[in-house]
Amino acid sequence: MNPLRDRGLLHPVALGGALCVVVIGFGLFALDRADKAFPPPLEAASQMSREVLDRDGRLLRAYTASNGVWRLPVRLDEVDPDYIKMLLAYEDRRFRSHHGVDPVALVRAAFQFVSNGGRIVSGGSTISMQLARLIEPRSQRSLTSKLRQMARALQLERRLSKDQILSLYLTLAPYGGNLEGVRAASLAWFGREPKKLSLSQAALLVALPQSPESRRPDRRHDEARMARDRVLGRMRDAGLIPASEIARASAAAVPSRRLGMPDLAAHLADLAIRTHPQTDTVRLTVDGAIQGRLEHLASETAARLGPKQSLAMVLADGRTGELLASVGSPGHLDAARSGAIDMTRAVRSPGSTLKPFIYGLAFEDAIVAAETLIDDTPADFAGYRPRNFDLDYMGEISIRQALQFSLNVPAVRLLEAVGPQRLLARLRRGGIKLQLPPGGAPGLAIGLGGAGVSLRDLVQLYTAFVNDGVALQLGDGTEIEPVSHFEHPVIQAQAGWRVADILSGVEAPQGAPRIPIAYKTGTSYGYRDAWAIGFDGRYVLGVWVGRPDASPVPGLSGIATAAPLLFEAFVRTGLDRVDFPPAPYGLIEPSRGELPFALRKYKAGDETATASAGGALPPRIVYPPQGARVALGSGGSGRMMPLVIKLQGGVAPYRLIANGLPMPKPTRRRVLNWNPDSAGASTLTVMDAEGRAASVSVFIDTN
Incomplete structure (x- = not known):
């Protein structure tokens, strides 16, 4: 007798079962080894468009991926949930339950193919299979390629969650031309992020990936409309959306042209991309809504300026040093105006915009008060003979009026007293180093624009007037190193308050909105640059107008050209005005009659x-x-x-x-x-x- 047979171990059924277990086990082992040896090429999905975002995460500007396509990353919570429901209902109803391949859908597709004489009525591909085709595209459609997609879909399901698979599909799906992903498609066809879509828009985005080129709205408008309506009809037949809503969505227009991608803060965005070459997404301190409004204002203003003239604007939060908007030109693609040059960083003559700091030093030294009288008469300072902008003189005038009228001779008298070197030293406390003429020593001319500075630097200096005399280094998010803070004030708090109080009394230019801001204008020698820098109790806004090649512009001036733009820009920001702070504790502003004898009239x-x-x-x-x-x-x-x-x-x-x-x-x-x-x-x-x-x-x- 055979003991093994007696125990039932050699029974044919037992042997067959054992053999099946071995074969299945070996097969699973082989499939696991093959899966690990030939993983799905997910690295192809890692090439994304680089993005520059605003302070709230909104897209300012995007750049095509290395293969020239617009492919913007997307999370499921950034997409309209009703669109996702419609997509799954139309493409893959059992997406959440199958493991990459849906046998029911495959059988249904095969039956419809046979019963309709070889015409494809519906596909059997799941979202996972479509994603497999997107990460490993093949030019020919065959049974072999379909089986490969199924195998890849199973691999994807082993590695990724359902939400990850769906997110990747929404990132890689084609939508016509070089558009890939639902974000790029929504921006290009509707000019909006896919966070909130209309029923008509959602249906079109569901339809496009099935045949993106033959349904492109800008080239095959009728085909796009019919494809959208088929999706809407399927939703109606399935009872997912009421017929009344379907009718309204079917009557909505389908876009007939492709829109440009968001293109805000181009100069700043380009800088961010250059300084962070390994980062796909850079977030700036810029407020996208304010940036868009100021760029629109820049375009409007440029249309009224002469040919080849440009302009720039910088808005900063003087309490934090954060840059809220930066307009480097009316249009970075406008070659006639040299739009590619970021004029916020161009070094130009500042005109009279440094005068407030001269007066601030004079207040510090107690050599003048706001009501001190000073002579505005022709003067010779060792051969330097400054003249006022209008070539006229006002005679004896108060310090307050001299600064408000931006008179040149009084400013030079005070600069001679406080010293040009000391002015430069104080500006360096604000992180600014004036660019002097080659080989030139700092002289009295720097008070009237005889040095170089950028608009961005001027705005940084003026943050001292809203921050108790301490300027804050401007930060915009492009920096590699953290933004540092300056320890020493540009001007003492009391002197800064006096200057701000005087500038807040300057009348707004004719025709400009009446808003409570302090501001200073400037015009460089030869009518080459027009400036206006303004501030309230918190925000500082600077404006420059001129030609990038520094050619003269007859009639250009700070008060007539830049100041109206400054006031309009302040209104366009939409920011609530912040009140000026009260006078520092213990500060007394005496009338002229109450001044000490030495302060009643300034004498050099x-x-x-x-x-x-x-x-x-x-x-x-x-x-x-x-x-x-x-x-x-x-x-x-x-x-x-x-x-x-x-x-x-x-x-x-x-x-x-x-x-x-x-x-x-x-x-x-x-x-x-x-x-x-x-x-x-x-x-x-x-x-x-x-x-x-x-x-x-x-x-x-x-x-």
Whole structure:
């Protein structure tokens, strides 16, 4: 007897079952090894269009993928859920239940093919099989290619979730021409993201991938409409959508032309792509809605400007330093206006736009007040003879009016007092380095535009007026390194408030909207550049108008050309106006009659001194002289040696004011010692017992 047979182990049925188990197991093992050896080519789906997004994730600008197609990534939550329901109902009703291949759909498609004389009525491909065809396209349709799609579909189902498969399909499906994916299609045919679609739009997007070229709305409009209506009819017959809604959707127009992709902030977007070459999606600080409105305004304005003229605008949040909009030209493809040049970064003459910082330094040094009188008369500053823009002079005028009217001679008088070097040093605190003429030393001309600066830099400087005197470095999202913050103020908070208060009283240009902003205009020499920089309690907006080649434009000016655009741009932003802050604690703005004697009328150091009622001449600093560069050693102690200041005239006691800060105690001596905190430009003011003052600007250096 055979023990194995007695135990039933050699029974034919048992042997057959065991053999089946072995064969099935070997087959599954072989399929698993083949699946791992020949995975689906998902890397083909990784080539996407690069995107530049705004602060809220909205598309500003996109770039075609390396193969020249528009293929924008999409998540399911970014697509209208009603469209997804319609797609699955039309293409793959059992998508959520099958494993890549739907036998029921295959049998139905085969039966319809035979019963209709070899005509395809409906396909048996699932969404997974269609995705397999998209990632591994084949030119010929055959039984072999269909079987390969089925195998790939099974592979995809093993690796990806249903939502991942559906998301990939919505990213790769063709929609005509070089459009791939539902986002690119929705933007090109409807000008909107697919987050919310009408019933007609959703039906068209369901129909297009089946035969994208023969149904292209811009080339085969009737075929596209009929394909859309077939989808709508299927939804009606299935009872998924009421007949009344189907009728309305069928009456809706089908687009007859393809729209351009979003193309906002082109200069900034190009920079973002260059500085982040390995990143597919870059998010900027720009507000897409504001950017679009300002670009539209730029196009409108360009149509009114002369040929070859351009313009630029920069809007920043002065409290955070974030760039909210940047218009580099009226159109980056407008070759006649050199639109490819980003004029927000072009270095140009700033005209009078730096004057507020000159006045701010003068307020710091207590050499003038808002109601101090100053002469606006012809003057000669060692051969430099500035003239006003209108070639006229106003005579004796207040500091407030001199700044509001942007008079040149008073500004140069004050710049001579505070010193050009010190002005440059303060601008550097705001991260700005003026571009001086080759080999040129900083002189009084920089106060009237005799240096170079960009619109973006000017807006950055003006953030000091809404941030307690501290400028903020502008950030836009293109930076590789984090944006840094400046430690030292461009101007002291009280001086900055005084300047802002004066500029807020400048009347709006004729015909411009009446909105509560402070602003300053500028016109460069030869009518080459027109500027207007404005701000409220938070936002700073700058405008430049001119020709990119720096050619003169007769009649161009800041007040007539740039200022109206500034006011209109502020309105177009749609931002709520932010009130100016109240005066800093302890700040008093006296009337002219309440001013100390020395502040009632400004007199430069070289003007003829007059004796006081008691016969004493006003104080005068005889050392160090105006503009001196003084080297102070440390004397081995690690601290700089004191600077000796020598006086003549005046009535004791005297009080020294260094860089706007008064020394704690007055003195009766005419030789004073001052210990500077650091090297650099400084302004020294001495005031006597009768309130008369004298000032010099010096540069402290170390050995």
